[in-house]
Amino acid sequence: MTARPILTAAEMRDAERRSGQPERDMVERAGLALATAIARFTGPLRTLVVAGPGNNGADGMVAARHLAAAGWDVAVAVAGQSRPGSVAAELRADWPGHLADPAAAAPATLVVDALFGTGFARPLDDALMAAVLPLWSAARLRVAADLPSGVDADTGAVLSDLPAAHLTIAFGALKPAHRLQPAAGRCGRVAVADIGVEVGSTLTELPRPRVHPPTAQSHKYSRGMVAVVAGAMPGAAALAASAAARAGAGYVLQLMAGGALDTHPHAIMRRIVSADAVAEQLDDDRIGAVLVGPGLGRDADARRRLDAALLSGKPLVIDGDALALLTPSRLSRHPGSILTPHDGEFRRLFGDLPGSKVDRARAAAARTGCTLLLKGADSVVADPDGRAAILPPASPWLATAGTGDVLAGIVAARRAAGDTPFDAAAAGAWLHADAADRVGPGLIADDLLTHLGPR
Numbered sequence: 001m002t003a004r005p006i007l008t009a010a011e012m013r014d015a016e017r018r019s020g021q022p023e024r025d026m027v028e029r030a031g032l033a034l035a036t037a038i039a040r041f042t043g044p045l046r047t048l049v050v051a052g053p054g055n056n057g058a059d060g061m062v063a064a065r066h067l068a069a070a071g072w073d074v075a076v077a078v079a080g081q082s083r084p085g086s087v088a089a090e091l092r093a094d095w096p097g098h099l100a101d102p103a104a105a106a107p108a109t110l111v112v113d114a115l116f117g118t119g120f121a122r123p124l125d126d127a128l129m130a131a132v133l134p135l136w137s138a139a140r141l142r143v144a145a146d147l148p149s150g151v152d153a154d155t156g157a158v159l160s161d162l163p164a165a166h167l168t169i170a171f172g173a174l175k176p177a178h179r180l181q182p183a184a185g186r187c188g189r190v191a192v193a194d195i196g197v198e199v200g201s202t203l204t205e206l207p208r209p210r211v212h213p214p215t216a217q218s219h220k221y222s223r224g225m226v227a228v229v230a231g232a233m234p235g236a237a238a239l240a241a242s243a244a245a246r247a248g249a250g251y252v253l254q255l256m257a258g259g260a261l262d263t264h265p266h267a268i269m270r271r272i273v274s275a276d277a278v279a280e281q282l283d284d285d286r287i288g289a290v291l292v293g294p295g296l297g298r299d300a301d302a303r304r305r306l307d308a309a310l311l312s313g314k315p316l317v318i319d320g321d322a323l324a325l326l327t328p329s330r331l332s333r334h335p336g337s338i339l340t341p342h343d344g345e346f347r348r349l350f351g352d353l354p355g356s357k358v359d360r361a362r363a364a365a366a367r368t369g370c371t372l373l374l375k376g377a378d379s380v381v382a383d384p385d386g387r388a389a390i391l392p393p394a395s396p397w398l399a400t401a402g403t404g405d406v407l408a409g410i411v412a413a414r415r416a417a418g419d420t421p422f423d424a425a426a427a428g429a430w431l432h433a434d435a436a437d438r439v440g441p442g443l444i445a446d447d448l449l450t451h452l453g454p455r
Ligand SMILES: NC(=O)C1=CN([C@@H]2O[C@H](COP(=O)(O)OP(=O)(O)OC[C@H]3O[C@@H](n4cnc5c(N)ncnc54)[C@H](OP(=O)(O)O)[C@@H]3O)[C@@H](O)[C@H]2O)[C@H](O)CC1
Pocket: 013, 016, 023, 026, 027, 030, 052, 053, 054, 055, 056, 057, 059, 080, 115, 116, 117, 118, 119, 120, 121, 122, 123, 124, 125, 145, 146, 147, 171, 195
């Protein structure tokens, strides 16, 4: 499946400029797409369009015109002065009815938020906030033109806290805020409307990965062998090992520091080995990926196990405790590895980097030469070559112990099967979220294991 591009505000403006279309034509298309989507989503409702001074407001004015022409009861409120001669100013002048001040506008069942889009630059001032907040709160349905007002298009930060939209119609392409939290949580359902602008980007949405079922020629090693280097906490490593097996690895070897060997599932090969013996166990050409971190611990013994994994020369997936024991300069000696930190682990390793979550993941990938899977409700995958992808909103029920271990196991299975680091991390994140959707509310990490098969 092709991945949908995600464009920053500047990239979108560039794409619009390069399209060579008159601004008015694009605004007309956007407004028509907005009105069409609203009509499909809601049916006729008493509607208030709140239009800002720029092109986002212009889109709203066009949508108001179409809805009114279709017989809807539409009122329009306008905020700010449109630049004389601009498309927005023309459309305001052409509106046959009254243009209310938002502070004086009557609440309606449906509010169309066409205040600000990609040009939103700073928090709403107190007077505008006081005027629109009651309108947003009173509406039963809120539809946002391009972006919900108050969110930063590029970082996904919420600068002005208005009630979330139920539906957002993104014009031309997704923007980072449609996928990055907390803004993504303010968008409701997101649909992308074509406005005749060709778009492309090194940043995309994470697409559904291809899952290759085994063929008649497959055998356990050809499907990929994963070695999990475990330590003090065998439970976490067992979850990761089970996930690797369920995600398609033909052979999973769990190297343990202690604990019970005879536990489920029996399909996983478990060996208790001293730290000194790990290197020898990993000296096996059949091993396609080594996962180190889940349940490793952080003591001297853990460090020696980690050293053996790093020196194995095998494709690496580095998670959990292993990330706590490493530094960026040490990681940069193992380029091509996949790192799977959550925000806290990331910050400990790389500090408070500026920019969006995508910018931070890209910077860490460039610094280390590794692929980053920066986890969270809006997981980001970034490659040292600059490519990046954001996972569509995942189940909030994933915020529970052990789910990270499962994710690391899936990624390791995909890497052992021959995926590139970027593809393995992307596929892992997607399949993990998909499994969570299938489990539903109340999931625990173990539940994911039985929902990892392709559908
Ligand atoms: N660019 C195109 O050709 C098309 C864009 N589309 C739509 O347009 C918006 C982007 O339009 P743009 O005019 O660039 O920006 P906005 O309408 O989002 O907002 C800019 C105006 O809003 C003022 N502003 C920004 N933040 C605030 C604030 N907190 N309080 C008050 N006013 C604010 C800003 O004023 P400045 O003083 O900062 O200049 C501008 O006046 C895009 O999202 C699409 O919806 C069309 O869809 C297609 C063509």
